[in-house]
Amino acid sequence: MVYVAIMGHGVVGSGVAEVLRKNAESIARKAGEGIEVRRILDLREFPDLPYADCFTKDFEEIVNDPDIRIVVETMGGLNPAYAFVKRCLEAGKSVVTSNKELVAAKGDELLALARKNNLNFLFEASVGGGIPILRPIDQCLAANEVYEIAGILNGTTNFMLTRMIEDGMSFEDALALAQQLGYAERDPSADIEGHDACRKICILASLAFGKHVYPAEVYTEGITKITSEDVRTAAAADSVIKLIGRAVLQEDGRLYATVAPTVISKSSLLSDVNDVFNGIMVRGDAIGDVVFYGRGAGKLPTASAVVADVIDEVKHLKARKYLFWEGGYEGYVIPHEEGTVQMLVRVADTADAAAKIAALGNVQMVEGDGVPAGDIAFITPVMTEAALDAALLASGLTVKSRLRVAQL
Amino acid sequence: MVYVAIMGHGVVGSGVAEVLRKNAESIARKAGEGIEVRRILDLREFPDLPYADCFTKDFEEIVNDPDIRIVVETMGGLNPAYAFVKRCLEAGKSVVTSNKELVAAKGDELLALARKNNLNFLFEASVGGGIPILRPIDQCLAANEVYEIAGILNGTTNFMLTRMIEDGMSFEDALALAQQLGYAERDPSADIEGHDACRKICILASLAFGKHVYPAEVYTEGITKITSEDVRTAAAADSVIKLIGRAVLQEDGRLYATVAPTVISKSSLLSDVNDVFNGIMVRGDAIGDVVFYGRGAGKLPTASAVVADVIDEVKHLKARKYLFWEGGYEGYVIPHEEGTVQMLVRVADTADAAAKIAALGNVQMVEGDGVPAGDIAFITPVMTEAALDAALLASGLTVKSRLRVAQL
Numbered sequence: 001m002v003y004v005a006i007m008g009h010g011v012v013g014s015g016v017a018e019v020l021r022k023n024a025e026s027i028a029r030k031a032g033e034g035i036e037v038r039r040i041l042d043l044r045e046f047p048d049l050p051y052a053d054c055f056t057k058d059f060e061e062i063v064n065d066p067d068i069r070i071v072v073e074t075m076g077g078l079n080p081a082y083a084f085v086k087r088c089l090e091a092g093k094s095v096v097t098s099n100k101e102l103v104a105a106k107g108d109e110l111l112a113l114a115r116k117n118n119l120n121f122l123f124e125a126s127v128g129g130g131i132p133i134l135r136p137i138d139q140c141l142a143a144n145e146v147y148e149i150a151g152i153l154n155g156t157t158n159f160m161l162t163r164m165i166e167d168g169m170s171f172e173d174a175l176a177l178a179q180q181l182g183y184a185e186r187d188p189s190a191d192i193e194g195h196d197a198c199r200k201i202c203i204l205a206s207l208a209f210g211k212h213v214y215p216a217e218v219y220t221e222g223i224t225k226i227t228s229e230d231v232r233t234a235a236a237a238d239s240v241i242k243l244i245g246r247a248v249l250q251e252d253g254r255l256y257a258t259v260a261p262t263v264i265s266k267s268s269l270l271s272d273v274n275d276v277f278n279g280i281m282v283r284g285d286a287i288g289d290v291v292f293y294g295r296g297a298g299k300l301p302t303a304s305a306v307v308a309d310v311i312d313e314v315k316h317l318k319a320r321k322y323l324f325w326e327g328g329y330e331g332y333v334i335p336h337e338e339g340t341v342q343m344l345v346r347v348a349d350t351a352d353a354a355a356k357i358a359a360l361g362n363v364q365m366v367e368g369d370g371v372p373a374g375d376i377a378f379i380t381p382v383m384t385e386a387a388l389d390a391a392l393l394a395s396g397l398t399v400k401s402r403l404r405v406a407q408l
Numbered sequence: 409m410v411y412v413a414i415m416g417h418g419v420v421g422s423g424v425a426e427v428l429r430k431n432a433e434s435i436a437r438k439a440g441e442g443i444e445v446r447r448i449l450d451l452r453e454f455p456d457l458p459y460a461d462c463f464t465k466d467f468e469e470i471v472n473d474p475d476i477r478i479v480v481e482t483m484g485g486l487n488p489a490y491a492f493v494k495r496c497l498e499a500g501k502s503v504v505t506s507n508k509e510l511v512a513a514k515g516d517e518l519l520a521l522a523r524k525n526n527l528n529f530l531f532e533a534s535v536g537g538g539i540p541i542l543r544p545i546d547q548c549l550a551a552n553e554v555y556e557i558a559g560i561l562n563g564t565t566n567f568m569l570t571r572m573i574e575d576g577m578s579f580e581d582a583l584a585l586a587q588q589l590g591y592a593e594r595d596p597s598a599d600i601e602g603h604d605a606c607r608k609i610c611i612l613a614s615l616a617f618g619k620h621v622y623p624a625e626v627y628t629e630g631i632t633k634i635t636s637e638d639v640r641t642a643a644a645a646d647s648v649i650k651l652i653g654r655a656v657l658q659e660d661g662r663l664y665a666t667v668a669p670t671v672i673s674k675s676s677l678l679s680d681v682n683d684v685f686n687g688i689m690v691r692g693d694a695i696g697d698v699v700f701y702g703r704g705a706g707k708l709p710t711a712s713a714v715v716a717d718v719i720d721e722v723k724h725l726k727a728r729k730y731l732f733w734e735g736g737y738e739g740y741v742i743p744h745e746e747g748t749v750q751m752l753v754r755v756a757d758t759a760d761a762a763a764k765i766a767a768l769g770n771v772q773m774v775e776g777d778g779v780p781a782g783d784i785a786f787i788t789p790v791m792t793e794a795a796l797d798a799a800l801l802a803s804g805l806t807v808k809s810r811l812r813v814a815q816l
Contacts, residue, residue: 143715307551
């Protein structure tokens, strides 16, 4: 029997406790040993639960219990999660976490600490909820040179954009609906400003390219400025707008990483990832494009990913898993202005607009239904964002909106 | 340095040799040790290759070389692959194979032999080419009770069906085009009769449900009888026809497994898996639906999956991986007539057809454009296939075609 502790009995933590109890028999078969929850850390009390006597408010009871070999951290947030996880690893306990904020900020340090102590630190649930994505990147794609990862990483904003695209809703109405359905929190900024997606692309890029990418280095733009006019203009270009987190390896070994509303063709498989679903595309030299798709959040999918990590740690109590990345370095992530982009631009249809647009070079005009009356839309050539900004400024065009375009 | 041998220098085997050479540095980093091809078994000679001196026509040179720790089998077919792989495992060498025929027929036996000798037997490339699917099922979904697996498992037939759906091609024209493009072999029967898809669903189901499923137990129907009329009738039901391999766990622990052209809604993500791509859906109690999508064949994707397995075996030279399933038992796979189905049925529009259809119970009529003139189409209630057959026979309807419908 392997004893585990769970820190945080919220949505995910209570799901982990539930899955471990409900599927105990098949889990024991798969892990090769029974797994039992010995302690649950939470400030609240749950006297009616069958495992009510497991609860403690005192972290020391967990970290000082030599029988607890694995600790699950589902508290969320950086503090005290970071300090607690660090102390658990120092105390010789392997850790599983679903906490994307923690991994995106401190993954390199905690992985190094786990390696030093011959322990495991796993966090499959931190990206894509229940979608298996970190292991496939780490193991199955081992023979590939992965050069790009891009994905729809936040279910809340994807739900909102889907409603804007399919039902013509405004941003405000879509947000109100998402809040009403419980998909968005009362303070929705982590979702709609792109911070949640940013943490996830940081984790994916760190693992895929081997060096830590810190959230502050990633240009992050949310969906708050997306209007119905933008949605219809994208449709006129046979495309949809999705909030895409993306990391592209540059020829010099540095990384271009962004989170931004992005125009993608309807022929892209990611364009069909709707509602609260997530989809993640991995591009490698040998494998081509591989897409992983599923429910990116939710109690049971996320809990099942956490439990799968726990099972894996039980199987590897004596042998470390290879999942690892190094610290980043200053300048590893290039300034976004230096990255090459292509934009879908909508401008006022003034008398001289056509001539000004032509002066930008080889643009594709967007002719389909949906471009608002009084506007013209076009897709720019591929160039650095700095050059594009300068060209648009110099053109004298009245730019109403500009959105990244990506071939995904 | 770990020495490997490759048996079979065809499309996949030569790809493996290429990837191991081309990405040698990053592979060594990921594996923790360098990997070198020491011997390649092939009856042909390749004097111009840089590694021409590795070739041998004599299997004994491989099996008797104590320095060779890992053998890659990419010969295909059951014989002599089965005998060779068995002898390699008996000689203490771990094996990686891409050979779906071998794994579908002998997986349980070879896994048991590998376990007995504390070796690894891995075969990620045998299903879905480069798409990571076996590991995610085995590891990441460990905390789930998986109850269904369904997928588009054969790229050749999916290419043909896509041409029939999108371009209105006939079956014959689509086959000719697939052959012209090199997607179908001159003898295409393994693809179009469903045998290839059958082997793959056997492997997926064996792994997911823990007991070997043998190809002969799986009801297998190819796409040779699919007509343009069927395609248009499915479109009228807002659906498409895909060749679906499917395994569904029954309440009594037995399995329903089929390969058949299947009508699936256009809202299913699998409906957007087009051309030579594969898509595999895994359904679990906690995780919900997860879909894996990518190129299901091709030299480099498949080779990259083989090399990923080789890397994994290098990392686990002393510790066995847990991938395993038991032998099957008689009666484990239920007769397909006992499984519950729903069918899209097209009948001649005779004077009394409407009354006869109504007598079948709660049917959904298919009213959309596309049902051929002179025909009526409807979707039956869900019932066992035996009961449905009997009901259709008793109805006196002139049945022109009947296709399985699945909610995927």
